[in-house]
Amino acid sequence: MTDRLRQLDNDHVWHPFTAMSAYRDEDAPIIGDAEGFFLIDSTGRRYLDGHSSLWCNIHGHRVPAIDTAIRAQLDRVAHTTLLGLSNQPTIELAAELVRRAPAGLNKVFYADCGAAGVEVALKMAFQYHRQKAMGPEERNLFACLGRAYHGDTVGTISLGGIDRFHSLFGSLMFPALRIPTPSENEPIDVEALERLLAEHADQLAGFVIEPLVQAAAGILVHPPGYLKIVRELTRKYGILLIADEIAVGFGRTGKLFACEHEDVCPDVLILSKGLTGGYLPLAATLVTDEIESAFLGDPWEGRTFQHGHTYTGNPLACAAALASLQLFDENRILENVQELELVLRRELGVLTDPGNTQASAIQQHIVVRQRGVMVGIELVQDRSTQTPFAASERIGHQVTLACRHRGVILRNIGDTIVLMPAPAMPAELVRQLCHVVIESLQEVLDSLGHSTGG
Ligand SMILES: Cc1ncc(COP(=O)(O)O)c(C=O)c1O
Structure with missing residues (x-):
């Protein structure tokens, strides 16, 4: 079933804002179902919807x-x-x-x-x-x-x-x-x-x-x-x-x-x-x-x-x-957003907190911007000069792929990873989202030799 759909997808569907030649080799999930804040693909694999299905989902999926x-x-x-x-x-x-x-x-x-x-x-x-x-x-x-x-x-x-x-x-x-x-x-x-x-x-x-x-x-x-x-x-x-x-x-x-x-x-x-x-x-x-x-x-x-x-x-x-x-x-959604705003700030703080020696190697590559539950994590060659990475590294895209392998769906805009949890998402899932993003950033920066200042 999945193989057939993938073949038809590659043969006939032109995806928006998508480099189609690369997309065809990436085995993107084909979503069949959803439950709460998770999307489920045609093989049964579950993914946390970390960008509210492109910034629109509010209360989760299949809300009674x-x-x-x-x-x-x-x-x-x-x-x-x-x-x-x-x-x-x-x-x-x-x-x-x-x-x-x-x-x-x-x-x-x-x-x-x-x-x-x-x-x-x-x-x-x-x-x-x-x-x-x-x-x-x-x-x-x-x-x-x-x-x-x-x-x-x-x-x-x-x-x-x-x-x-x-x-x-x-x-x-x-x-x-x-x-x-x-x-x-x-x-x-x-x-x-x-x-x-x-x-x-x-x-x-x-x-x-x-x-x-x-x-x-x-x-x-x-x-x-x-x-x-x-x-x-x-x-x-x-x-x-x-x-x-x-x-x-x-x-x-x-x-x-x-x-x-x-x-x-x-x-x-x-x-x-x-x-x-x-x-x-x-x-x-x-x-x-x-x-x-x-x-x-x-x-x-x-x-x-x-x-x-x-x-x-x-x-x-x-x-x-x-x-x-x-x-x-x-469901007092606006109160939940106020809590999530703090959770995001706290969890992602390791990426920018100068006191955190564990993450200090990647901090020079990271700029975090946030308001409410809208977060942009921009990856740069050098934070002090704001020098970008070479476009050919597709580093933002690599991070979203790494997140996907860990069961989280996100999307990058160039080298900025956008986190946009649904306003109704429970705090525990937002913490999970942050952990996956941090691990994925570390993995990609390591693999490209950027985590030691290279
Ligand atoms: C601020 C803003 N305006 C307009 C649009 C366009 O909306 P649509 O994609 O539904 O046409 C978007 C979509 O991302 C947006 O973020």
Whole structure:
């Protein structure tokens, strides 16, 4: 069975973000089942899901409450369009998201993946400025951070700043104003930021930002207060603040939404990934009444938002999302994240603690960044100079393979290993995850002769 599937996989499936020539020789697990926080492959081998199935799983797999909610909805209707019609779970989810989101975000526009949710935000912001009551304007530019990642569609890569993903497509992208990524360890240069925004104020429709942590950049953590400053400046210059909480939302930073840490209400909030507990594809773009009202008018006036996707607001996905949100309360997930944040910091401390002589040889190769249950462990040739390893060593990839051999599924972004345990994962499993990662790092650095400073 496994051999047959592997052959068909190698013959026919083109995997995303995957070097296919290498993949075909790596005997990747073919997942057949799951139980709690473990994935089980077609041979029966169990793997701890250390990256929440690419940052979306929240409560584990095969969660009875979510399974039941989807089955109950399946007995009613699996899919019906939102174009001119509505349905119960989709309506109830919108109300529930509004209730839980920062105050003022009262309208929900659905899509079916994160990138599509960002595209909605971009087109809405663009059209909003042209139709707003307080003096229509033609604002055609978006600000974004250096090393940003907001998805893979042509619109979202236009905001992207990760060379490995984006540089090839430069000539396809629309221009964007790139704001230098703030560094966690340096003071925020508020004046430089204000100068940039002020200079382009009459062109800027929105500032798109991942609040607090840039996940796909390798878990880059922003300095405290940065989001609040961006909020104040965008408000001052009439630029919409568009918060992409696709990765950081749903508890990953210790609050339901990362914006809450800085008491910020964006004009637009984009959610996906953890929205359905990691069960089904769904995205939601929440906006203020002020934005939505700019689209109102007589139907023939042409103010309508002419955008939508076939599976927008799918009822099965919305039923899963409602069940997931209820579990946040019932199982006190945010409290668990606060505990897991400490567990991760403590367990991974050996990689950076100068007092730990046992790990001192590998410490010079390691930089750890963390916020909540989002962790990036970057491997570098030399930490003091931040010199990277040669790309041909694929050292990050080697570490994830070593983890896999030890029964843990993770993914690297270049030479950064990303740990993203599910917010509901028990502390004991998070400790296990950390131990496997530390052993795997040691093994790979040893095997490549890097653990003695080589
Ligand atoms: C911050 C952020 N925005 C957007 C996306 C795109 O989401 P999707 O892959 O569902 O299109 C991602 C995916 O990783 C993300 O991390």
